[in-house]
Amino acid sequence: MTKTSYDVIVIGAGIVGISCALKLQSEGHRVLVLDRNGVAKETSSGNAGAFAFADIVPLATPRHYSQST
Ligand SMILES: Cc1cc2nc3c(=O)[nH]c(=O)nc-3n(C[C@H](O)[C@H](O)[C@H](O)COP(=O)(O)OP(=O)(O)OC[C@H]3O[C@@H](n4cnc5c(N)ncnc54)[C@H](O)[C@@H]3O)c2cc1C
DSSP states (O other), X not given: XXXXXXXXXXXXXXXXXXXXXXXXHHTTOOEEEEOSSOTTOSGGGSSOXXXXXXXXXXXXXXXXXXHHO
């Protein structure tokens, strides 16, 4: 049996885990992704397919308002 070694193991193949794994892989790391159900089988399977930036930085924050004016 052949042994394979990894630099990083990512637990969870939702959008966050896959994004982290891709970034690490693009930087040359050997990455293994493990998931109990499969790729994007939980929360990441049920969204609308758009990044909700307004939920990360609410539009009403003073900093956001002053930057846009
Ligand atoms: C109905 C709905 C609509 C949405 N719409 C939007 C939207 O339009 N735009 C937007 O930006 N966001 C939206 N979201 C939010 C967005 O989908 C989530 O924030 C995002 O998918 C979370 O990704 P995640 O990788 O953190 O989690 P998940 O997708 O849940 O991934 C976590 C993974 O980890 C695995 N895991 C957990 N524990 C273990 C373990 N012990 N061993 C192995 N594997 C494990 C799970 O199986 C899962 O695959 C929505 C969410 C819902 C529910």
